[in-house]
Amino acid sequence: MKKLINNPEDFVRETVEGIIAAHPESLKLVDNNFRCVVRSDEKKENKVAIATAGGSGHLPTFLGYVGYGLADGVTVGNVFASPSAEAMYEVDKAIDNGAGILHLYGNYGGDKMNFGMTEDLISMDSIEVEEVLVTDDVASAPKGEEDRRRGVAGLFFAYKIAGAAAEKMYSLKDVKAVTQRAVDNIRTMGVALTPCIVPEAGKATFSIADNEMELGMGIHGEPGIMRCELKNVDEVVQYIMDRIIKDMPYVNGDEISILVNGLGSTPKEELYIAYRKASAILKDQGIKIYRNYIGEYATSLEMAGMSISLLKLDDELKGLLDQPAYSPFFQQYK
Amino acid sequence: MKKLINNPEDFVRETVEGIIAAHPESLKLVDNNFRCVVRSDEKKENKVAIATAGGSGHLPTFLGYVGYGLADGVTVGNVFASPSAEAMYEVDKAIDNGAGILHLYGNYGGDKMNFGMTEDLISMDSIEVEEVLVTDDVASAPKGEEDRRRGVAGLFFAYKIAGAAAEKMYSLKDVKAVTQRAVDNIRTMGVALTPCIVPEAGKATFSIADNEMELGMGIHGEPGIMRCELKNVDEVVQYIMDRIIKDMPYVNGDEISILVNGLGSTPKEELYIAYRKASAILKDQGIKIYRNYIGEYATSLEMAGMSISLLKLDDELKGLLDQPAYSPFFQQYK
Numbered sequence: 001m002k003k004l005i006n007n008p009e010d011f012v013r014e015t016v017e018g019i020i021a022a023h024p025e026s027l028k029l030v031d032n033n034f035r036c037v038v039r040s041d042e043k044k045e046n047k048v049a050i051a052t053a054g055g056s057g058h059l060p061t062f063l064g065y066v067g068y069g070l071a072d073g074v075t076v077g078n079v080f081a082s083p084s085a086e087a088m089y090e091v092d093k094a095i096d097n098g099a100g101i102l103h104l105y106g107n108y109g110g111d112k113m114n115f116g117m118t119e120d121l122i123s124m125d126s127i128e129v130e131e132v133l134v135t136d137d138v139a140s141a142p143k144g145e146e147d148r149r150r151g152v153a154g155l156f157f158a159y160k161i162a163g164a165a166a167e168k169m170y171s172l173k174d175v176k177a178v179t180q181r182a183v184d185n186i187r188t189m190g191v192a193l194t195p196c197i198v199p200e201a202g203k204a205t206f207s208i209a210d211n212e213m214e215l216g217m218g219i220h221g222e223p224g225i226m227r228c229e230l231k232n233v234d235e236v237v238q239y240i241m242d243r244i245i246k247d248m249p250y251v252n253g254d255e256i257s258i259l260v261n262g263l264g265s266t267p268k269e270e271l272y273i274a275y276r277k278a279s280a281i282l283k284d285q286g287i288k289i290y291r292n293y294i295g296e297y298a299t300s301l302e303m304a305g306m307s308i309s310l311l312k313l314d315d316e317l318k319g320l321l322d323q324p325a326y327s328p329f330f331q332q333y334k
Numbered sequence: 335m336k337k338l339i340n341n342p343e344d345f346v347r348e349t350v351e352g353i354i355a356a357h358p359e360s361l362k363l364v365d366n367n368f369r370c371v372v373r374s375d376e377k378k379e380n381k382v383a384i385a386t387a388g389g390s391g392h393l394p395t396f397l398g399y400v401g402y403g404l405a406d407g408v409t410v411g412n413v414f415a416s417p418s419a420e421a422m423y424e425v426d427k428a429i430d431n432g433a434g435i436l437h438l439y440g441n442y443g444g445d446k447m448n449f450g451m452t453e454d455l456i457s458m459d460s461i462e463v464e465e466v467l468v469t470d471d472v473a474s475a476p477k478g479e480e481d482r483r484r485g486v487a488g489l490f491f492a493y494k495i496a497g498a499a500a501e502k503m504y505s506l507k508d509v510k511a512v513t514q515r516a517v518d519n520i521r522t523m524g525v526a527l528t529p530c531i532v533p534e535a536g537k538a539t540f541s542i543a544d545n546e547m548e549l550g551m552g553i554h555g556e557p558g559i560m561r562c563e564l565k566n567v568d569e570v571v572q573y574i575m576d577r578i579i580k581d582m583p584y585v586n587g588d589e590i591s592i593l594v595n596g597l598g599s600t601p602k603e604e605l606y607i608a609y610r611k612a613s614a615i616l617k618d619q620g621i622k623i624y625r626n627y628i629g630e631y632a633t634s635l636e637m638a639g640m641s642i643s644l645l646k647l648d649d650e651l652k653g654l655l656d657q658p659a660y661s662p663f664f665q666q667y668k
Contacts, residue, residue, distance in 0.1 A: 002527045002528065002544065002564060002638060003527075003604060004525075004527070004570065004600060004604040004607065004608060004640060005567055005604060005607060006566045006567055006568050006607065007566075011603065014606075014607045014610055015603040015604075015606050015607055017610050018605075018606030018607050018608070018609045018610035018613075019606050021609065021610055021613050022606065022609050022613070022626050022628055056603065057601070057603065059602040059603055060602070064602075191338075193337075210336065230336060232339070232340045232341075233340055234340050236338065264599060264601060265598060265599030265638075266338060266636070267393065267598060267633065267635045267636055268393040268394070268398075268630075268633075268663075269345065269349040269390065269391065269393055270337060270338040270339060270349075271352075272348075272349050272352030272356065273338065273340065273345070273348045273349055273352050275352045275355065276352035276355055279352075279355050279356070292356050294356055296602075299602075301603070302599045302600070302601055302638065304336060304599075306338060326667075329602075331665040331667065333660075333665065333667050
């Protein structure tokens with residue numbers, strides 16, 4: 001376990017303390033509880049509030065997407081583990097602006113159960129709550145069973161769209177509708193080259209041979225769809241793009257946003273080599289890249305690998321994607 | 335060699351092609367040569383131009399700091415190797431705005447030699463050239479021998495200051511003077527936990543035991559000042575901060591900017607745990623953090639580890655640090 005940490009049990013608390021110490025102008029705790037992080041800028045009356053939650057170890061996901069034009073608050077779990085409903089409830093109460101709350105999170109059992117309990121709690125306070133689950137990982141369930149698919153790097157697009165709609169003062173019903181439409185149009189697939197080590201566990205999340213990769217692996221090391229010999233990145237990207245494009249499907253003339261996401265230790269250089277191939281494939285198919293994002297957006301600690309996400313756009317989604325958004329971990333001013 | 339690449343010999347070209355494909359609004363090649371990357375926005379007459387250069391494998395360094403309020407052009411070498419004087423000369427000619435050029439780069443033998451030859455070439459074109467070498471790595475030579483120190487993550491601060499001064503239409507003499515003053519006030523020290531693998535070489539840059547770390551190691555795997563058992567990050571940060579603070583030295587009331595930089599595979603979570611300790615140490619010593627930067631600013635491919643840099647500020651440096659700057663790899667709008 002070669003990590004720059006102190007006591008593994010303090011990993012999450014110390015991470016959040018470091019983030020709050022670094023960015024007090026952007027983020028603050030609720031009641032001094034490091035599980036509950038919310039925006040520290042001025043609240044906007046009657047703006048729909050966006051709440052998210054999830055396990056730690058994925059920065060910038062989830063905490064990094066609390067900011068202007070993104071989410072309003074996050075509940076922070078242990079590494080790869082859902083936080084409690086009690087803490088989610090505290091975040092909800094802190095971020096409510098009187099226009100209702102959208103629970104926006106990845107489709108995982110623990111988060112689903114805890115957000116379900118939170119909905120029961122918060123509805124007793126007469127605060128309206130809706131939810132959208134992100135289900136972008138095409139490798140995690142076949143087409144037609146999208147409600148079984150996991151949420152992975154496409155979460156970023158969901159925060160971007162929901163947050164922009166909320167800042168534009170959409171109603172809760174409309175924020176939910178446009179966010180759900182975005183989710184329905186996001187497809188992601190990843191490839192893992194190495195496991196990562198959960199600090200408290202101290203051992204690798206899975207084992208993989210030195211000459212192997214696993215296509216479709218989840219961001220917690222969930223099994224993928226194929227383990228095979230490590231191939232050239234152009235072949236890997238071709239495989240992933242074929243799966244994503246077929247799953248949607250796309251037609252000539254479609255416009256998309258693409259996210260090439262590093263899982264942790266894969267250098268930016270390699271992400272750009274992957275982008276080079278992905279953009280050539282899209283061009284060949286007559287699919288236009290409207291906006292690209294390349295970097296680390298949803299990681300698995302120090303896992304090596306990457307994922308590619310596409311968001312199919314329409315005019316409304318383009319407008320929302322173009323809205324400014326900023327947090328300590330993400331800036332888009334134009 | 336577990337990397338998402340194609341032929342290792344194509345690594346640098348394909349990386350640059352991916353970057354240009356992704357960011358044509360910001361970056362372009364000179365004469366279709368992937369070694370020569372310059373800003374693609376409109377040139378500003380009589381603005382001092384900032385040229386840099388260095389080996390690949392360090393993104394966002396060096397190419398990532400070509401942008402508004404940063405450098406105007408970069409010459410791209412092979413991984414960890416200096417590019418040629420001929421290519422540097424092409425970049426110089428492309429970025430010249432009629433007010434002279436500052437060569438701003440890290441203090442390495444190859445870059446020094448090649449920039450020296452470039453100065454001879456460009457001066458024959460009657461273009462005025464000055465240079466500032468970044469020498470921030472306190473571990474690479476003792477105090478009093480600063481001109482032997484290597485340039486590492488503190489390069490970021492040098493680009494930020496020089497680029498802001500140039501945008502504010504400082505003269506070449508004044509851009510050089512304020513950039514040199516910034517460099518004289520930057521101190522960096524790093525720690526490496528793992529080596530990285532240069533694609534063309536296919537083997538690790540050095541070997542280190544599973545329970546060891548190396549303090550003061552350079553960003554190309556140059557030997558550090560102490561190899562020892564891996565310690566808690568709080569102890570590592572204490573050691574680094576003690577060295578940096580003593581080297582400057584700082585006094586109660588000083589204001590600084592701090593950069594906690596990940597070398598490649600160290601998760602953002604760990605960088606924030608390091609920031610937590612570093613900020614506490616500075617507070618204890620009465621040194622005020624004026625602005626912080628936390629993330630990957632100068633990497634060594636997939637090396638695990640981090641560095642801490644401090645820039646001691648005065649009013650002019652604060653003003654320049656606060657100026658907007660943006661590139662595809664770095665955004666600071668406020």
